[in-house]
Amino acid sequence: MRAWSNEHSSRPAAIATTEPAWVRALLLGVALLFLSLFLFVPLAAVFYEALRKGVGVYLAAISDPYALDAIRLTLLSAAIAVPLNLLFGIAAAWAIAKFEFPGKSLLITLIDLPFAVSPVIAGLIYVLLFGAQGWLGPWLNEHGIRIIFAVPGIVLATIFVTVPFIARELIPLMQAQGTEEEEAALVLGASGWRTFWRITLPNIQWGLLYGVVLCTARAMGEFGAVSVVSGHVRGLTNTLPLHVEILYNEYQFAAAFACASLLTVLALVMLVIKTLIQRRARRQLRLTNGEPA
Secondary structure (H helix, E strand, O other): OHHHHHHHHHHHHHHHHOOOHHHHHHHHHHHHHHHHHHHHHHHHHHHHHHHOOOHHHHHHHHOOHHHHHHHHHHHHHHHHHHHHHHHHHHHHHHHHHHOOOOOHHHHHHHHHHHHHOOHHHHHHHHHHHHOOOOOOHHHHHHOOOOOOOOHHHHHHHHHHHHHHHHHHHHHHHHHHHOOHHHHHHHHOOOOHHHHHHHHHHHHHHHHHHHHHHHHHHHHHHOOHHHHHHHOOOOOOOOOHHHHHHHHHHOOOHHHHHHHHHHHHHHHHHHHHHHHHHHHHHHHHHHHHOOOOO
């Protein structure tokens, strides 16, 4: 009788949480149609247009000196912005999640600021500060320091738009983990630096890697803020997204799509890495909880 009652008592819950087959098929079909129209078809179109005139034209476009300069500048700006945001993100997340201090809410707001401000506005702010007619422009010109329409301006703009990604991944993770393990280590005599390397960092490693991937993808694909501060000087201040725009405006469509395909490949690589990190993190969490992997 008990088995019969348990079996029948579970039926309403199953009925309430299981949709009919036609509803599931409809929702899946709508999702696939949306992804096809707005994701898969545009991606396929990029590679089709890039290779439409042949592999030779494609290779010539991506091996053009201006394209190579744009690729190097894109990688350089990401190579500078991501480590700096990594250090800032860890420090900010550690301070926000582990301590209480005056101005904590303000710090969180400032971290989220790039999400609220248009990248173009961010670029204009740097022009206002460091441009020739800006607040610091005359002093910089007197000392031979050039920021706007040069590599430093591009790096600053890239850092600004990518500030939130690592910190915002780590803050909720650290808050959920609490401070018990760090406090226990300090009570046992471990130094703050040793506590960070042995306890804090291993606990946040997957969230940290996830944030670095997102930060890198945004740094390499940024257009708005970089466009304002770059000056569009070919071979000097054009990143890869800016180079694509110039080629397209000059009606060099095959070359523009060829360079765009490089950005697409980079984005897909970042997506694959992000997916692998998520799977590895879920697997480690299941192992920690004693569940089968």
